[in-house]
Amino acid sequence: MSDATVAKTGARVHEEAAPQRRWSPTRVAGTVVLAAWGGLFWFLWLTGREAFYLSTRTDWVVPVAAVLLTAATIGRLASARVTTPKPLAARELWIMGLMVVPVVLVLFARPATLGTFSAGKRAGFSGAGFAASAGDIGSGELTLIDVAAAETSPEGERALAKRAGETVSFVGFVSIRDDTPADEFLLARYVVTCCVADATIAEVRVVNVTPGQFENEDWVQVTGTIFPIGREVIVDASDIAAVERPDHPYLTP
Amino acid sequence: MAQITAPPKAAPATRIADRRTVVAVGATLVAVALVVSIGDPGRIAWVRTFFVIFGSLLIQALPFVLLGALAAALVEVFVPIGWFEKLGVLPRPLQLPAAALAGLAFPICECGSVPVARRLMQRGLMPSAAVTFMLAAPVLNPVVIASTFFAFNRQTILWTMVVGRFLLGMLVAIAVGWVIGNRSKDELLKPNPEEVDEHLLELGRPEARWRRFFVHLGNDFLFMGRYLLLGATIAAAIQTFLPTSLLTGIAEHQVISVIAMMALAAALSLCSESDAFVAASFVQFGPSAMLGFLVFGPMVDLKLVALYAGTFRRGFARTVVLVAAVATFVGALWVGVAFG
Numbered sequence: 001m002s003d004a005t006v007a008k009t010g011a012r013v014h015e016e017a018a019p020q021r022r023w024s025p026t027r028v029a030g031t032v033v034l035a036a037w038g039g040l041f042w043f044l045w046l047t048g049r050e051a052f053y054l055s056t057r058t059d060w061v062v063p064v065a066a067v068l069l070t071a072a073t074i075g076r077l078a079s080a081r082v083t084t085p086k087p088l089a090a091r092e093l094w095i096m097g098l099m100v101v102p103v104v105l106v107l108f109a110r111p112a113t114l115g116t117f118s119a120g121k122r123a124g125f126s127g128a129g130f131a132a133s134a135g136d137i138g139s140g141e142l143t144l145i146d147v148a149a150a151e152t153s154p155e156g157e158r159a160l161a162k163r164a165g166e167t168v169s170f171v172g173f174v175s176i177r178d179d180t181p182a183d184e185f186l187l188a189r190y191v192v193t194c195c196v197a198d199a200t201i202a203e204v205r206v207v208n209v210t211p212g213q214f215e216n217e218d219w220v221q222v223t224g225t226i227f228p229i230g231r232e233v234i235v236d237a238s239d240i241a242a243v244e245r246p247d248h249p250y251l252t253p
Numbered sequence: 254m255a256q257i258t259a260p261p262k263a264a265p266a267t268r269i270a271d272r273r274t275v276v277a278v279g280a281t282l283v284a285v286a287l288v289v290s291i292g293d294p295g296r297i298a299w300v301r302t303f304f305v306i307f308g309s310l311l312i313q314a315l316p317f318v319l320l321g322a323l324a325a326a327l328v329e330v331f332v333p334i335g336w337f338e339k340l341g342v343l344p345r346p347l348q349l350p351a352a353a354l355a356g357l358a359f360p361i362c363e364c365g366s367v368p369v370a371r372r373l374m375q376r377g378l379m380p381s382a383a384v385t386f387m388l389a390a391p392v393l394n395p396v397v398i399a400s401t402f403f404a405f406n407r408q409t410i411l412w413t414m415v416v417g418r419f420l421l422g423m424l425v426a427i428a429v430g431w432v433i434g435n436r437s438k439d440e441l442l443k444p445n446p447e448e449v450d451e452h453l454l455e456l457g458r459p460e461a462r463w464r465r466f467f468v469h470l471g472n473d474f475l476f477m478g479r480y481l482l483l484g485a486t487i488a489a490a491i492q493t494f495l496p497t498s499l500l501t502g503i504a505e506h507q508v509i510s511v512i513a514m515m516a517l518a519a520a521l522s523l524c525s526e527s528d529a530f531v532a533a534s535f536v537q538f539g540p541s542a543m544l545g546f547l548v549f550g551p552m553v554d555l556k557l558v559a560l561y562a563g564t565f566r567r568g569f570a571r572t573v574v575l576v577a578a579v580a581t582f583v584g585a586l587w588v589g590v591a592f593g
Contacts, residue, residue: 025270027468027471030471030472030475031471033475033478034471034474034475037315041312041316044312050312052305053305053308053309053312053313054309054312054313058313058526058527061312061313061316061317062312062316064316065315065316065319068316068319068320068323069319072319072467072470072471072474075463075464075466075467075470075471076467076468076470076471078464078467079460079463079464079465079467079468087269087270088269088270089267089268089269089270090267090268090269090270090271090274091267091268092270093270093274093275093278094274094278095479096278096475097278097279097281097282098479098482099475099478099479099482100282101282101285102307102308102311102482104282104285104286104289105285105289105304105307105308106308106312107286108285108286108289108290109289109290109293109294109295109304110293110295112295112301112304112305113305114302114305114306115298115301115302116298117298117299117301117302117493118302118493120496121494121495121496121497193400193527193530193531194313194523194524194526194527195309195310195312195313195524195527196305196306196308196309197306197309197310197313197488197489197492197521197522197523197524198521198523198524198527198528198530198531200530200531253530
C-alpha cells in the first residue's frame with residue numbers, strides 16, 4: 001500500500017508517492033548568509049553601534065533591515081527543502097563565506113569612528129540648508145554645526161562675527177597636525193548626513209592649551225571664548241576636560 | 254571539401270563543495286575573527302578608517318539592496334508575465350520618458366534600482382525602458398529631490414541645482430536608454446546561476462508562491478550583495494586615501510572641474526540621497542561641476558559598476574559609463590553657461 005491510498009469509499013486509488021524533500025545546500029548556505037547579516041543588524045540596533053556608521057537621519061534602516069532579513073532568513077529556511085537539490089559549487093560556498101567577512105569585521109573589531117587620519121582629507125561642512133540661518137546664528141546657543149556653516153556664507157560670517165567674545169562650549173576630538181603650534185589644537189567633529197562615507201568636517205582652532213596635555217583622537221569638551229576671524233574660528237580655552245566618546249560621535253545637520 | 258570543425262570544448266568541471274570545503278570556509282571566518290579581535294589591526298589609523306568607511310557603505314547600502322530585492326521578488330512572483338509588455342503600446346517617443354518618470358514613484362537609491370530593473374526586464378519590460386528607469390529612479394525620486402533642496406537651500410544656485418538635477422538626470426537616463434535601443438534582454442542580461450534554481454526542477458506540484466518569493470528574494474540579495482561588497486571595498490579604499498582638497502586647485506577651470514567632480518562622484522560612491530550635502534560642501538566649485546557630481550554619481554560609481562558587471566553582459570557597463578559621462582558633461586556645461 002505504499003503508493004496507494006484507500007479512499008473513504010473504500011475504493012483503491014493509485015496515487016504517486018509525494019516526492020521526498022531534502023535540504024538544498026545552495027538554499028541552506030544562502031540562509032546562513034542572510035542570518036549572519038540579519039544578526040549583525042540586530043546587534044547594531046540593540047547595542048546602538050549603528051551610530052558609528054550612520055547618521056540619526058538614516059539609522060532607521062537598521063531595524064528595518066534586521067526585521068526584513070530575519071523574515072527573509074525564516075522564509076528561505078522554510079523553503080530550503082526541495083525534491084531535487086542542486087549541488088553547491090565550492091567556489092560559490094567561498095563567495096558566500098566572503099559575504100560573511102564584513103559581518104565578522106564589524107562584530108569582532110574594536111568599535112571605532114572616523115578620526116584624525118581623515119580630518120585633513122575631508123571637505124569642510126557646508127550645510128546652509130540645515131544649519132541655523134544668519135539670524136539664528138546671531139542669537140541662542142552656538143553649536144559646532146552653526147560655526148562651520150557660518151564660515152561658508154558672508155551673512156553667516158557677519159552674524160557669527162557679532163558673537164565674538166561670547167562663551168561657548170563644544171565637544172569634539174583633538175586633531176593635531178604637523179604645523180599645529182604646541183599650545184593649540186583643532187577641535188573637530190564629523191558631520192554625517194547619511195553614512196560615514198559622506199562625512200564632512202566641522203572644526204575650530206583651540207588656543208591656550210597646555211602643551212602635551214592632549215593627543216590626537218582624545219575626546220574633549222572645550223569651554224572658552226569664541227573669536228571668529230574671517231573664515232577661521234578660534235576658541236580661547238578657559239577649560240578643557242577629557243570626556244568619553246559620545247554615543248553619537250557624528251553630528252547630523 | 255569536408256569542413257573540419259573543432260570538437261566542442263568541455264565545460265570546466267565544477268568542484269562541488271564537500272564537508273572539507275565547509276570546514277575550510279568556517280575555519281577561515283574564525284581565523285578572521287581571531288585576527289581582528291586579538292591582533293586589533295584597527296590600531297593602525299588607515300586600517301581603522303577603512304573599516305569604518307567600508308562598514309558604513311555596506312550597512313547603509315545593503316538594506317536598500319534588500320528592499321530592491323523585495324520589490325524584484327514581488328514583480329517576479331506576483332506580476333503576470335507579459336504585463337509589462339503592455340507598456341509597449343505607448344508611442345515610442347513616450348516610452349523612455351515614461352520609464353524615467355516612473356522613478357518618481359520609487360523612493361529607492363541606486364543599489365535598489367538594479368535588481369528591480371533586472372527583474373522588470375525578465376518580466377517583459379523593454380530593456381531600454383528598464384535601463385532608463387534604473388538610471389533615473391535614483392536621481393528623480395522624491396527623497397533625492399528633497400535632499401537636494403535642503404542641501405542647497407539659501408544658496409543662489411538652489412533652483413539651478415534642484416531643477417537642473419531633475420531634468421538633466423532624466424535626459425541622461427533617456428539618452429542611455431536610447432543608445433540601448435532595441436537590444437533584447439538576452440543581449441543585455443548575464444545569466445545568473447542562482448536563477449537555475451531547484452524550483453524549476455521540482456517534482457510534483459510547482460512550488461508554492463510564497464516559497465518562490467523567498468527564494469527569489471534571497472537569490473537577488475545574495476547575487477547583488479557580492480558585487481556591492483566588491484564595489485564598497487574599492488570605494489572605501491579610495492575614500493580612505495583620497496584627499497578631497499586635491500580638487501581645490503582645479504575649481505576655477507570650468508571644463509576640468511566638471512570632469513573632476515564627475516570622477517570624484519564615481520570614486521566616492523555616495524548614496525544619491527545624501528550626495529547633495531557633499532556637493533554643497535565644495536563651495537569653490539561652480540554649478541556645472543556640482544551638477545556633474547549630482548547627476549553622474551547616482552548612475553555611475555564604483556559599487557554600481559561592480560553591480561552592472563555582475564548583472565549585465567560585457568560592454569553594458571562601458572556603454573552606460575560612456576553615454577552617461579558624455580551626456581552629463583555636455584548638459585552640465587550647458588546649464589553652467591546658461592544659468593550659472
